[in-house]
Amino acid sequence: MTSENDSTADHQRARARALMAATAPTRREQILKQAARLFAERGFHGVGVDEIGAAVGISGPGLYRHFAGKDAMLAELLVGISGRLLAGGRERRAAAEVAGGGPAEVLGSLIDGHIDFALDDRALITLHDRELGQLRDSDRKLVRSLQRQYVELWVEVVRKLHPGATEDTTRAAVHAVFGLLNSTPHLGRPGALPGREATAALLRRLAHGALGALSG
Amino acid sequence: MTSENDSTADHQRARARALMAATAPTRREQILKQAARLFAERGFHGVGVDEIGAAVGISGPGLYRHFAGKDAMLAELLVGISGRLLAGGRERRAAAEVAGGGPAEVLGSLIDGHIDFALDDRALITLHDRELGQLRDSDRKLVRSLQRQYVELWVEVVRKLHPGATEDTTRAAVHAVFGLLNSTPHLGRPGALPGREATAALLRRLAHGALGALSG
DNA sequence: CGGCGTGGTTAATGAGCGTTAACAGATCCC
DNA sequence: GGGATCTGTTAACGCTCATTAACCACGCCG
Numbered sequence: 001m002t003s004e005n006d007s008t009a010d011h012q013r014a015r016a017r018a019l020m021a022a023t024a025p026t027r028r029e030q031i032l033k034q035a036a037r038l039f040a041e042r043g044f045h046g047v048g049v050d051e052i053g054a055a056v057g058i059s060g061p062g063l064y065r066h067f068a069g070k071d072a073m074l075a076e077l078l079v080g081i082s083g084r085l086l087a088g089g090r091e092r093r094a095a096a097e098v099a100g101g102g103p104a105e106v107l108g109s110l111i112d113g114h115i116d117f118a119l120d121d122r123a124l125i126t127l128h129d130r131e132l133g134q135l136r137d138s139d140r141k142l143v144r145s146l147q148r149q150y151v152e153l154w155v156e157v158v159r160k161l162h163p164g165a166t167e168d169t170t171r172a173a174v175h176a177v178f179g180l181l182n183s184t185p186h187l188g189r190p191g192a193l194p195g196r197e198a199t200a201a202l203l204r205r206l207a208h209g210a211l212g213a214l215s216g
Numbered sequence: 217m218t219s220e221n222d223s224t225a226d227h228q229r230a231r232a233r234a235l236m237a238a239t240a241p242t243r244r245e246q247i248l249k250q251a252a253r254l255f256a257e258r259g260f261h262g263v264g265v266d267e268i269g270a271a272v273g274i275s276g277p278g279l280y281r282h283f284a285g286k287d288a289m290l291a292e293l294l295v296g297i298s299g300r301l302l303a304g305g306r307e308r309r310a311a312a313e314v315a316g317g318g319p320a321e322v323l324g325s326l327i328d329g330h331i332d333f334a335l336d337d338r339a340l341i342t343l344h345d346r347e348l349g350q351l352r353d354s355d356r357k358l359v360r361s362l363q364r365q366y367v368e369l370w371v372e373v374v375r376k377l378h379p380g381a382t383e384d385t386t387r388a389a390v391h392a393v394f395g396l397l398n399s400t401p402h403l404g405r406p407g408a409l410p411g412r413e414a415t416a417a418l419l420r421r422l423a424h425g426a427l428g429a430l431s432g
Numbered sequence: 433c434g435g436c437g438t439g440g441t442t443a444a445t446g447a448g449c450g451t452t453a454a455c456a457g458a459t460c461c462c
Numbered sequence: 463g464g465g466a467t468c469t470g471t472t473a474a475c476g477c478t479c480a481t482t483a484a485c486c487a488c489g490c491c492g
Contacts, residue, residue: 027439042349045261048479058440061481065439070480129402130346133258168410169418172403176422179399183392186345194384202385206392209429210422243469264449274470277451281469286450 028066030056032080035073040123040185044074044131074131075139081124082146088113089153103160110154111181111207115200118184126185151175162215173214177207244282246272248296251289256339256401260290260347290347291355297340298362304329305369319376326370327423330397331416338401367391378431389430393423 025033034055038047049070050060067073092109099105118125132140154174155167162170181203241249250271254263265286266276283289308325315321334341348356370390371383378386397419 043259043261043347045259046349049481050479059442061442062440064481131259133262166410169414172415172418173422175402176396176399176419179402180392180396180426183395186391186395187388194382198385199388202388203392205429205432206389206426209432210396210426212429213421213425216421216425265451266449275472277472278470280451 027056031063031066032073032077036077036123036127039074039077039131040126044070044134071134071136074127075135077124077127078132078135078143079139079146081121081128082143082150085114085117086146086150086153088117089150093153093157103157107154107157107161107211108208110157111177111204112200114178114181115203115207118181118203119196119200122185125182128182151178158211158214162211164215170214173211177210180206180210243272247279247282248289248293252293252339252343255290255293255347256342260286260350287350287352290343291351293340293343294348294351294359295355295362297337297344298359298366301330301333302362302366302369304333305366309369309373319373323370323373323377323427324424326373327393327397327420328416330394331419331423334397334400334419335412335416341398342401344398367394374427374430378427380431386430389427393426396422396426 031052035047035052038052038055041047049063052070052073053059053061053063063070063073067076089110092113093106096106096109101109132143135143151171151174154177155171158170158174159165159167165173184199184203187199247268251263251268254268254271257263265279268286268289269275269277269279279286279289283292305326308329309322312322312325317325348359351359367387367390370393371387374386374390375381375383381389400415400419403415
């Protein structure tokens with residue numbers, strides 16, 4: 001709660017390791033992963049620190065050697081998601097543009113990227129807008145800012161394709177499409193779905209269909 | 217937690233009053249309304265009973281004259297939403313059918329009904345899939361059952377319109393459209409939106425566009 | 433060898449909070 | 463008038479749970 005974060009050392013180590021061949025994950029990474037899963041399953045307040053500890057084989061207060069507190073774990077998770085979403089979106093836009101793509105291609109790439117994220121990180125998607133309120137003011141502001149930039153990235157692209165729609169209307173439509181794409185956590189646990197690729201294809205079509213109706 | 221519910225008497229009274237001209241709301245209704253708002257704002261665990269009491273002008277434990285406990289309030293809210301959604305959906309299907317409408321008309325009416333609900337009861341929409349996990353097993357099962365029936369209602373109709381799609385695919389698409397329609401809580405508080413009717417029209421078009429892409 | 437940073441442990445602390453107890457003012461009705 | 467019923471109140475209880483204290487083992491490095 002008080003100090004900045006005791007995470008810097010571990011961060012550097014983890015980053016260094018990421019450059020080499022795949023290694024066993026850091027304690028810190030294990031904790032974050034398990035915390036994300038548990039928070040998504042039963043809510044931030046619904047899971048105790050002892051449980052998180054048990055999930056990684058240490059018990060209770062041992063977590064405080066890695067995080068300043070329970071809040072810090074949630075904060076790092078949410079900031080991480082929002083940041084990766086935004087960074088991924090920017091990369092995809094840039095890549096599509098240097099490849100000579102127009103707004104349609106950029107939008108297609110944004111949709112694909114968001115779908116990948118939604119399918120690979122269901123737990124984080126769930127947390128994303130479920131537990132935002134539990135963050136400290138400063139963290140919440142940061143996350144909100146990252147989210148807003150991500151939304152605006154989409155809005156800019158969609159507006160080029162549908163200049164007829166108001167900016168507010170476009171923004172509402174983008175939010176609605178996020179809601180559509182983020183619906184994956186509501187689909188029965190393992191796979192009432194045909195398979196990952198089929199689900200991705202379905203979501204892709206639905207999203208394009210929805211946005212296509214903007215100026216229809 | 218122990219007794220069935222001390223709600224029956226109040227329920228009957230409230231139902232009787234509902235048949236007359238509009239009267240001031242029951243204490244019970246006031247409490248439910250405020251609890252819904254607070255739970256949606258800060259989460260079930262994030263709000264204390266004293267707060268709920270204060271929101272209706274009584275303080276803390278006074279609530280226990282109207283509800284068996286905090287859990288009971290949430291349970292009644294969630295069961296109520298799911299039930300009203302399902303009942304509304306069935307009514308609309310029946311009405312559209314007796315009016316001679318085909319699947320397209322029924323679906324249109326289902327969409328309109330869901331949009332009304334999403335715009336009128338944002339708080340309940342939020343609670344709907346945020347706090348399901350906090351319910352007692354029996355209540356959770358009941359809510360899940362009502363939700364499932366509502367989903368199946370949609371699935372049946374959509375399948376008639378798009379017989380080419382798998383049942384699982386259709387179900388996933390329906391969930392996705394719910395995600396789209398339920399996105400209203402994410403749109404800035406008062407009205408970054410043009411207005412209620414414009415928002416409804418937008419959501420209607422997006423939903424039809426998404427589902428239209430199912431067999432496109 | 434010897435100290436020190438790292439990553440654990442268990443026990444204690446302390447706050448928050450749902451719930452219950454005990455009590456009291458209306459209102460209604462016989 | 464006087465119990466019964468409703469609807470409140472404040473005070474106390476008890477439990478959960480995040481956090482901190484105090485202590486310890488190991489690995490590294492000079």
